[in-house]
Amino acid sequence: MLLDIMSVLVGLILLILSADKFVEGSSAVAKILGVSPLIIGMVIVGFGTSMPEMVVSTFAAIDQSSGIALGNAYGSNILNLGLILALTLLIRPIKVTQSIVRTELPLLLTATTVTLILLYDLKLRRTDALIMLFVFILIFGVMIYLSLQERTQVNLLKDSCLTTETNSQFSLKLAFFYLIAGLVLLILSSKLLVWGAVGIATYFEINDVIIGLTIVAIGTSLPELATSITAARKGENELVLGNIIGSNLMNTLLVVGIAGLIHPFSFAKEIFSRDIFVMTILTVLLVIFSYFAMKKDGVLSKLLGSILLCLYLGYTFWLILSI
Numbered sequence: 001m002l003l004d005i006m007s008v009l010v011g012l013i014l015l016i017l018s019a020d021k022f023v024e025g026s027s028a029v030a031k032i033l034g035v036s037p038l039i040i041g042m043v044i045v046g047f048g049t050s051m052p053e054m055v056v057s058t059f060a061a062i063d064q065s066s067g068i069a070l071g072n073a074y075g076s077n078i079l080n081l082g083l084i085l086a087l088t089l090l091i092r093p094i095k096v097t098q099s100i101v102r103t104e105l106p107l108l109l110t111a112t113t114v115t116l117i118l119l120y121d122l123k124l125r126r127t128d129a130l131i132m133l134f135v136f137i138l139i140f141g142v143m144i145y146l147s148l149q150e151r152t153q154v155n156l157l158k159d160s161c162l163t164t165e166t167n168s169q170f171s172l173k174l175a176f177f178y179l180i181a182g183l184v185l186l187i188l189s190s191k192l193l194v195w196g197a198v199g200i201a202t203y204f205e206i207n208d209v210i211i212g213l214t215i216v217a218i219g220t221s222l223p224e225l226a227t228s229i230t231a232a233r234k235g236e237n238e239l240v241l242g243n244i245i246g247s248n249l250m251n252t253l254l255v256v257g258i259a260g261l262i263h264p265f266s267f268a269k270e271i272f273s274r275d276i277f278v279m280t281i282l283t284v285l286l287v288i289f290s291y292f293a294m295k296k297d298g299v300l301s302k303l304l305g306s307i308l309l310c311l312y313l314g315y316t317f318w319l320i321l322s323i
Contacts, residue, residue, distance in 0.1 A: 001203050007196025014189035018182045019226035022048075025178025027236055032172050038099065038238035042143055045227060045239065046246020048183040050076075053221075054255050061259035069259040070124075070267055073251040074275045079221040080244050080251075081282040082312025084228050089305030092232045094240055095298050096290045103146065104245050105287045107139050111252045112283050115276060122269055129260030136253035186223045193222065248283070270322070278315050282308060 022045075030040040053076045060069040088094065114135050118128040218225070224247050231239040289304045 001200070004196040004199030004203065007192050008200065011189045011191075011193030011196060014185060015193060015222060015226050016230075018185035018189055019223075019230040020182075021178045022182030022186055022227060023230045023234060023236060023239065025175050025180075025182055026231075026239060027234070028175035029172070029179055030239075032175055036099070036238060037236055038097070038104065038242040039143060039146070041231075041239040041242020042104065042246030042249070043140065044179065045243045046250055048186075048223070050247045050250040050255065051187055051223075053251055054258070057255045057259045058262065061262040061265075064263055064265065067267060067271065069265075070256060070271050071275065073255045073259070074271070074279050076221050076224075077248045077251050077279045078275065078282060078312065078315060079218065080224055080248055081279075081286060082308050082315065083218070084221060084225045085240075085244050085286070086305045086309035086312060087225070088228045088232045088240055089300055090302055090309070091229060092235075093302060094232065094237045094300045096241065096293050096300055097238065097298075098294065099146075100238075100241055100245075101290050101294045104143075104241070105290055107142070108245050108249055108283060109287055111135065111139065111249050112280055115252055115256070116280065119267075119272060119276065122272060123264075123266045124256070124260040125264050126261060129257045129264070132253045132257035133261070136249070136257060139249060139253070183223075186226060274315075274318065274322075278311070282311060285311075 026040050026045050027037055029035075029044070030037045053072055057069045057072050060072065114132065118124075118131060224243060227243050228240045231237075231243065285304070285307065289300060293300055
């Protein structure tokens with residue numbers, strides 16, 4: 001019991017410290033390379049923080065546990081939007097850009113629509129998985145192309161100026177070290193925290209389903225939570241949205257696609273009618289609020305955060321009632 005408590009405390013401290021360095025490194029890499037924090041957030045941060053979900057779903061597919069494989073991926077997406085983005089917005093409103101509204105969010109909506117079409121029959125076939133992986137590669141190919149275009153424009157702008165201001169605190173090597181070391185420590189500290197929390201819950205004989213819905217579910221999303229809140233606190237708005245959009249894209253297409261490729265399976269209708277449905281509603285809400293925010297002041301306010309959080313709490317209550 002004492003070891004579990006120490007694990008939670010040490011894990012929490014390391015989580016906060018690693019998130020801080022991870023965000024610093026990510027922001028510095030973006031500035032030095034002349035790439036927007038949004039792209040860094042989607043490609044590097046989004047991929048890195050989705051590693052726990054990828055590992056869990058892959059091993060679940062190998063063990064032929066289809067419910068865990070899909071539930072982990074789509075449950076994490078719901079957490080990203082309904083809890084992580086909600087809490088971030090309640091802490092500090094986030095400014096959206098035209099790029100997010102015109103490109104990144106439509107791509108996320110496209111990925112969600114592909115999921116609805118392919119999984120409507122409650123089966124994940126290898127052909128479905130291959131389509132998901134193909135769409136994933138296509139979307140991230142577009143993102144990389146746009147980032148290269150943007151980098152070219154930034155470099156041209158720099159060449160036309162008398163000064164070439166960069167983040168003088170960081171060399172590229174140091175920035176990448178902070179990014180990679182921060183990410184590794186972020187994932188390890190999350191695992192340590194979850195291990196300790198599960199140990200405490202087990203000691204007090206809390207139902208294992210409740211543990212799965214709360215501690216384990218939130219635990220696999222701790223990297224996204226820590227990164228988003230830290231980025232919001234530092235004013236890195238694009239990094240926050242990039243992290244959440246990138247993570248959801250990877251969970252929806254890459255994580256589920258890999259699981260389906262390893263072992264095709266059928267799944268319970270509740271996963272589609274409840275989990276995928278709620279994920280879609282949250283995604284559509286983000287798109288709608290972002291669109292109208294661009295028409296007004298360009299800021300996602302606490303109102304959206306409150307709505308997302310209420311929906312997440314309602315979803316959690318729905319889960320508990322269905323046990």
